[in-house]
Structures are given as C-alpha cells and as structure tokens.
Amino acid sequence: MAKSKAKAAAAEPKSKAEKGAESSAKGRAQAAAPKKGKEAWDTGEIGGIVSAVEQMLNEFMSAHVDDDSAMTGRERLRLFGAGVRNYGFIEKAWDIVRENPQFAPSQFDVAQFGADIESFDMFRQLYFLLEKFLQVVNEAMLTRSDALFREALRVYNNLREMSRGRVPGAEPLYRALLQFFRRRRTAEMVEGEEPTIKQLERDFNKLIHGHADGEIEVVSEKPRVSGGVRKVVDKVQTGRAVVKETAQAEIDK
Template sequence: MSTTPISATLAQTDRDAVLQAITTIKQKLPFLVDLSADDRKTLPKMGDKSRAFVSKALEVAAQNPEFLPRSFDLDEMRKDVQLFEALYPVLLSLTQLQELVDDTSLAVGSEAYAAALQVYNYAKASGQGAGLDTVVAEMGKRFTRKPVKVESKEPML
C-alpha cells in the first residue's frame, strides 16, 4: 500500500459534475440490463478465447448462411457482437475507474478511522473531568462485543 497519505477534498460542484457525468453515461447506454445473481451464473461467459470463437462463428455464418435455419437471426448476432466489442473498452475504463475510487475510498476511510482511534484514545486518557465522559462512553460502544453463547456439552437423554 502507498504510504503517502491522501490529503484532498472534493468540492460539491466537482462531485455534482461527476454524478452528472455518470447520469449522462447511463442515458447514453439505455439498453443496459440488471441481471440477477442466478442469471449471471447461468449465462455463458465470453472471455478472450470466446471472443475469438464468436468472431470466427460470425464470419462462418456470414459466409455460409445457407446452412443456418431460417429462424437464425444473423443480423441480430452481428449487432450483439458489434455491441460487445463497442462496450468492451468502456467496461475496461469503468472497471479501472471503479478500482481507483474503491481503493481511494478504502485508503481515506482507513486514514479517517485511524485518526478517530487516536482521538478516542486521547479522550479516554486525558478527557476525564473535561466533560467528555459521556462522549467517550458512547464512542466506546463501538468496541463492545456481544457475549458468545456457550453451547451446553451435556449429553442429551
């Protein structure tokens, strides 16, 4: 992990602009779908090897349409392949952006949590009598654990 602390702010206008850009992206891709977990599991996946296979199959189908049944929609297959290829660089770019946002959020959250722990420890150590007892007690609730249930090991009769 980077040892350089993050020292930045995100102005409300910049945040709004980023959210508007995301809204614009969604508007430009009105055909996006939201699959269930079960749908994701059951669908065949197209990775790098499958991309070559699909490309070759489209080429074969386009050059030899006579062996395909009339119900086979070659134009729809072509559109699906073209859309996949058009979306692929967008997916890569958005994935990279999401990883950067996730990593930055994790790092800055960690920094904030570490600072909060310091505040809590300082308040516990030197805050007595300064009117901080209630606040320190409230903050301490974060660290209380639920009692672990002990299972009876007595044999059942």
C-alpha cells in the same frame, strides 16, 4: 539623518524569533490557501461527477434495460457469459461464417451477426472502463477513509486519556467510541437467542483446550427414527443458559 537611520534599521538582519514567526505565518497561510492538483477535488466537484454518472446511468437503463424484465440471480445463471473462452468461441464462429458464408445456417443473417459482435465489443470496452474507474474511485476512497479513521483515533485516544485522568464528562464519550472496538458474541446480542452451530463448536473447543469456563449440556428428547429433537444448553462465558432445539433422527433404544 532620519532617512539614513530608517535605511540602517531596515538593513539590520532579522532575529531567529522574527524569522520563525514569519515562517509560521507563511505556513498557516499556505494551509488555508486552496490546494492544487490531486487535493483540489472538493465536495462540489465530486457531487458534479456523481450527478453526471447518475444521469448517464438512467439514460443507459432507459435505452438498453427493460424495467419489466429484471433478471433474478437464478435467471442470470442460465445465461451464457462472455468470458475468455466463450468470447473466443463467438469470434471464431464469426470468422468462419464471414469467410465461408455457404456454411452458415439457413436464414442466418451474417451481416447482423457481425454488427451484433461490434456492438457487444463496445459494451465490453465500457465495462472494462467502468471497472477501472471503480478501482480508481475505490483507491481514492480507501486513502481518505484511512486518513479519517486515523483522525477519529486521535479523538478516541484523547478521550481515553481524559477519561483516565477523570475529566468530567469524558467517560461516557469514551465509552461511546469504545463499543466499536468490542466484539459481541452472537449468543450475547439478544437475550434468549439460540446459539448457532458455529458458536457451539467454538465454545466446545474452548472448553476442551481449557480456554473457557462453563459447560455445554446436550439433552436428547424424543429419540425416534424421525422427528427427534435435541436440546443444547450453552453456558460458556455467558453467565446464563442459552437453549437451542435441533431436529435430528435417532434410533429408538
């Protein structure tokens, strides 16, 4: 009798509440389990890739880059690049001297020229591969940064609601995050900082169109043919005077 009752109890269908509890427990277990596929990349695996790339970079630099002859930007501009047109010119010249060696310059090693082109092709393939790798890493980083920023927004929105509800301690934390959404004007960043030409043009346009209160005062000092100085006082939306002196030539009056 006891066994039959136990079998009958086991055969009874489960209630909706029991099914919901089981599904919730299963969902939590799946979330806690290690993810497979694209999500399986953890910090340790990424760190291994970084170490391997760093090692390859050091080996490449020691083999192909001279530490004592680091080029500046101006020196790079003086060098011929290998764009589509330039590379086509190189290949065409190689085809000509390979098929017509009698037209090669004196003391010109045609075989070495071909070997150098073959080596350069390997550099180009490596460059394109690294460019593709950089693009893939950038896309992966972008998707993760988007997810992280949205999580940070959840923290920000929660602190904002708690600050509006006057929860003790929430106001300073909310303001600490709020400063990242405020655009500080260049002239307001440092007391006494000179306004830039772009800042003056922006303030002038605001005054002309009636979008701001204040004034911009231009005082001409030492109006001479050379070495003239003009003083510009910008009082637009700053609550204080910001002075900028600019040298400018002007005819004597």
